[in-house]
Amino acid sequence: MxxxxxxxxxxxxxxxxxxxxxxxxxxxxxxxxxxxxxGRPVKCLEYEAYPPMxxxxxxxxxxxxxxxxxxxxxxxxxxxxxxxxxEVSVAVAVASPHRKDGFEACKYAMDRLKQIVPIWKRExxxxxxxxxxxxxxxxxxALKPRKTAPQTD
Amino acid sequence: MNVxxxxxxxxxxxxDRSEEEMELPEGATVKTILKRLEEEWPEIAEFxxxxxxxxxxxxxxxxxxxxxxxxxxxxxPVTGGCDV
Numbered sequence: 001m002x003x004x005x006x007x008x009x010x011x012x013x014x015x016x017x018x019x020x021x022x023x024x025x026x027x028x029x030x031x032x033x034x035x036x037x038x039g040r041p042v043k044c045l046e047y048e049a050y051p052p053m054x055x056x057x058x059x060x061x062x063x064x065x066x067x068x069x070x071x072x073x074x075x076x077x078x079x080x081x082x083x084x085x086x087e088v089s090v091a092v093a094v095a096s097p098h099r100k101d102g103f104e105a106c107k108y109a110m111d112r113l114k115q116i117v118p119i120w121k122r123e124x125x126x127x128x129x130x131x132x133x134x135x136x137x138x139x140x141x142a143l144k145p146r147k148t149a150p151q152t153d
Numbered sequence: 154m155n156v157x158x159x160x161x162x163x164x165x166x167x168x169d170r171s172e173e174e175m176e177l178p179e180g181a182t183v184k185t186i187l188k189r190l191e192e193e194w195p196e197i198a199e200f201x202x203x204x205x206x207x208x209x210x211x212x213x214x215x216x217x218x219x220x221x222x223x224x225x226x227x228x229x230p231v232t233g234g235c236d237v
Contacts, residue, residue, distance in 0.1 A: 031234050048161060048165075050161055050207075050210075052210055053207055053210040053211075053226070054233075056210050056211075078233055078234070089234070090234045110234060113233060113234050114231070114232070114233060114234040115231070116231070117231060117233050118161065118207070118226075119231055119232070119233025119234070120162035120163075120229065120231060120232055120233070121232045121233065122162070132162050132163045132166070132229070132232075134230070134232075
C-alpha cells in the first residue's frame with residue numbers, strides 16, 4: 001500500500017497491508033502532529049501532496065528496501081489536508097523475517113520519504129499565522145510575498 | 154505543443170494558481186517554462202537551485218525536453234512526514 005489520503009490513517013490498515021506468513025516482525029512507525037515547533041505553539045498542520053508522484057516515489061522507496069534488505073513487505077501512507085494535534089500524518093510499516101532488518105528498513109523508508117516524496121507541510125501557529133515549513137534556510141527572500149500583483153490578462 | 158504545469162505549496166501560493174496549460178514551441182525544455190515564470194515572478198530564479206522539477210511524475214532537470222501532453226511540476230523542497 002502506497003497512498004496519499006485525506007482520511008484518518010489507522011495502524012491496523014498499514015499492518016494488514018504488510019502482514020504475511022513469512023514475517024517474524026512487523027515494525028510500524030507513525031508521525032504525529034506535535035503541538036509546537038522549536039517551542040512555538042502550533043495550532044494545526046496542513047499537508048499538501050502531489051498524489052500520483054508521491055505514490056510512485058513511495059513505491060520506489062519500497063524497491064530500494066527490497067534491494068537492500070530483501071524485504072518486500074512495505075507500506076506507506078501519508079495524510080493530506082488539515083490535521084489536528086496528535087493526529088497521524090504519516091505511517092510506515094515493514095514486515096520482515098527478523099526484527100533487526102525491519103527496524104533498519106523502516107527508518108530508511110521514513111528518511112527517504114522525507115527526501116524524495118513530494119509532500120509539503122504548512123504550520124498554522126497558535127496565533128493563526130501560517131507558513132510553509134522550510135527544510136532549512138533555503139527558502140530565503142525569494143519566498144517573501146510579492147510586492148506587485150500578478151497580471152491577470 | 155501544450156503541456157500542463159502544476160504548482161505546489163509555496164509556488165501555488167506565490168503564483169496564485171495550482172496549475173495551467175502552457176503552449177510551448179517545439180523543442181522546449183523545462184527551462185523554457187522556468188524562464189517564462191521568471192517574467193511573472195522574477196524572484197523565483199533565486200531559489201531554482203533548491204527547487205526541483207518533475208516531468209510525468211519523475212524528477213527532471215532544466216534540460217529535460219518536453220513533448221505534447223507532458224505534465225510538468227515545480228517541486229519546492231519537500232517537507233513531508235514529521236520531525237523525527
